[in-house]
Amino acid sequence: MKKTILGFQPGIANLQVADFETPPLGANDVLIKIQAVSFNYRDLEIINGIYSEAFQPGLVPFSDGAGEVIEVGEGVSLLQPGDRVVTSFWQSWASGELKYARSPKALGGHRDGVLSDYTVLDESGLVKIPDEISLAEAATFPCAGVTAWQALVVKGQIKAGEWVLIQGTGGVSTFALQIAKMHGARTILLSSSDKKRASMEKMGADHTINYIDCPDWETAVRDFTNGIGVDHVVETGGPSTFEKSLKSIRMGGQVYVIGYKGGKGGDINPLLILANQAEVKAIGVGPTSSLTQILNAYQALRQPPVVDKIYDWGDFAEALEYFSTGEHIGKVVIEKR
Numbered sequence: 001m002k003k004t005i006l007g008f009q010p011g012i013a014n015l016q017v018a019d020f021e022t023p024p025l026g027a028n029d030v031l032i033k034i035q036a037v038s039f040n041y042r043d044l045e046i047i048n049g050i051y052s053e054a055f056q057p058g059l060v061p062f063s064d065g066a067g068e069v070i071e072v073g074e075g076v077s078l079l080q081p082g083d084r085v086v087t088s089f090w091q092s093w094a095s096g097e098l099k100y101a102r103s104p105k106a107l108g109g110h111r112d113g114v115l116s117d118y119t120v121l122d123e124s125g126l127v128k129i130p131d132e133i134s135l136a137e138a139a140t141f142p143c144a145g146v147t148a149w150q151a152l153v154v155k156g157q158i159k160a161g162e163w164v165l166i167q168g169t170g171g172v173s174t175f176a177l178q179i180a181k182m183h184g185a186r187t188i189l190l191s192s193s194d195k196k197r198a199s200m201e202k203m204g205a206d207h208t209i210n211y212i213d214c215p216d217w218e219t220a221v222r223d224f225t226n227g228i229g230v231d232h233v234v235e236t237g238g239p240s241t242f243e244k245s246l247k248s249i250r251m252g253g254q255v256y257v258i259g260y261k262g263g264k265g266g267d268i269n270p271l272l273i274l275a276n277q278a279e280v281k282a283i284g285v286g287p288t289s290s291l292t293q294i295l296n297a298y299q300a301l302r303q304p305p306v307v308d309k310i311y312d313w314g315d316f317a318e319a320l321e322y323f324s325t326g327e328h329i330g331k332v333v334i335e336k337r
């Protein structure tokens, strides 16, 4: 069996393929044949050695995988061979607040991830995939989907008619758009590309703004909301967008701090938080219960996630190069076909 591991030097070209034997299963372990993996910006950062934490050579990268159960340990009660499952980003964060989780470990970082023919995980860190959702689609949910769900639904308690500001057109942002629309909310979406803006309008974005052509987009956001401001901001820009996000919200609006596509430094003026009584909430993906919830919602509504391209598993390097260009809308997946 083969697994892909971080090499001694960072970079896609330095990833290595290694042989391995699956370890004997513990009582609660499940052996999974991985058949689809989706990419997240974090995976790229880890491979390129620019993530906020450094990981050792030999780590199997990537957090989001879907596949088939091959064998289960004697204590496993909810899964059986043949079941289709998807991996939860955080292993051992079942539900509730992260502070109550038992030694949570993120796949493809604190412990081996899923870019591997097979993997062994505790059954509590796996979710059964509803019948209507394909393996490639299921692999898109664990990080980006759960993050958007955790922000808008779990922390934000989003309601019909509310306004949501979404930044970008990648994985988190397309999930945020779909989740906002399925809750009857109204959306304003920022993108650097007019072509991507047109696609997002087709997907239901009520208003879109090109944040390159319109650098003072916070003014446009307030205009779209009759001067009131938005109820929620899905903040994926970081330093380049955070101040404008605070200027875009209504009094008491919520800003979910998620990404840093616009850099990792910057200054924050706390008076901006005070002035608008902003509720600033950090999001660190979410627990396995949120993965179950979002899968159930997408199944019930027959709503497919936004998948830009599905590559053959063997074309992994090409797929990752494409993902790193940022040309995609939604998710990029590799699948064994």
Ligand SMILES: NC(=O)c1ccc[n+]([C@@H]2O[C@H](COP(=O)([O-])OP(=O)(O)OC[C@H]3O[C@@H](n4cnc5c(N)ncnc54)[C@H](OP(=O)(O)O)[C@@H]3O)[C@@H](O)[C@H]2O)c1
Pocket: 039, 040, 041, 042, 143, 144, 147, 167, 168, 169, 170, 171, 172, 173, 190, 191, 192, 193, 196, 211, 236, 237, 240, 241, 257, 258, 259, 260, 261, 262, 283, 284, 285, 286, 326, 328, 330
């Ligand atoms: N905290 C968490 O739990 C968590 C979870 C998942 C992801 N993240 C973070 O969230 C961010 C997005 O992740 P992703 O997986 O969705 O990435 P992705 O698929 O690579 O998409 C990133 C998108 O960000 C947009 N963008 C780039 N620079 C921007 C800027 N200066 N201002 C506004 N938007 C900008 C781009 O949109 P356009 O091409 O349309 O301009 C791009 O499509 C990353 O920083 C990632 O690390 C955090």
